[in-house]
Amino acid sequence: MKSINVCLIGTGRAGMIHGRNYAKNVQNARLVAVCDPNVESLKAAQEELGVEIGYSDYREVLRDDDIDAVIVVTPTQFHCEIVVAAAKAKKHILCEKPFGVNEEECQLMIDVAKENNVKLQVGFMRRFDESFRQAKALVDQGVIGDVVLVKSLTHGPSELKEWMYDISKSSGPIGEVNSHDLDTLRWFTGSEVESVYAIGGNFRSPEMKEKYPDYYDTVSMNMKFNDGKLGAVDGAQYVQYGYDARAEILGTHGSILVGDQSKLNVVVANKDGEVNKSAMHSWTYLFKDAYAREDQAFIDCILHNTQPEVTGYDGLMSVRLVRLALQSLLEERIVYVEEEKSNG
């Protein structure tokens, strides 16, 4: 079978996860180049991944006829420019989430990829996680009857960088951690959100309240879907105890739980009467296999000329839901998707 030549654009935290997969774990793909304007990061990636060609400007990548596909893992603000240029250069694209800074960018990327007949996949790797996939298959088989309510949560452990307190830049946890949950709800319900209500507060960084009064580190959202199903998402940053991603799907006659707070299925009991499990510390560990499957699925959809499992539209809808939920939180009211349409 033909092999797809891949270039990684952006060699930071998430980029290197994809880079390691394409260097070693993905069949019918070859990592032929990497790109990053940060020379240190570029050199380190070339060395670790054993890749000879290193570009400091993505435009050079797009002029390289040997490259069939690009993995865009730059900061989100550069996704649109790079994805649009890559599509025009006829490169297939896997782009990390959040897909774009706003819905207009997302729509532009979708349109240009379509016009140029290239594959465009968005990086919601939970859709490739074995547990999430098994749960979805069980839901589709009707094991719990009809879906009634989908709950999903993500809590991130890390201390925040200063820019993240400014929600005009980060959107807070709704944007930073919950875009995956919003995608999970759409995936499990098979429906679109009709209305959303979000409440939140800053509980862990009181010293930032004066400078960033809108900042919230914890959020709780309730959603109603256009076919009557219900959704609930909670998100939190700087929780310190570990990385936590779980979901529950409640049906008319059953429930499915996905995820666990612990890293391994090992429980230790000691003489003091304590029972311990070690906490999951990072998304990179929890979703390692999911990233590998996501990267393989991207190559397979190019080779078999099928639609990517996670599309630009999924990326766009998640960006839209982040915006609507943030609007609900700031305006302290239920936001209806229809009200937007009728307001033009």
Ligand SMILES: NC(=O)c1ccc[n+]([C@@H]2O[C@H](COP(=O)([O-])OP(=O)(O)OC[C@H]3O[C@@H](n4cnc5c(N)ncnc54)[C@H](O)[C@@H]3O)[C@@H](O)[C@H]2O)c1
């Ligand atoms: N799927 C997930 O759960 C997940 C997790 C983490 C990050 N992400 C997303 O991945 C993207 C990157 O995040 P990160 O945490 O790896 O960031 P990072 O800051 O660790 O890395 C970004 C890299 O991109 C490089 N870069 C900047 N501008 C560039 C350009 N024009 N061309 C090429 N490279 C450029 C930077 O030098 C840096 O090395 C973001 O969109 C982020 O939201 C997704």
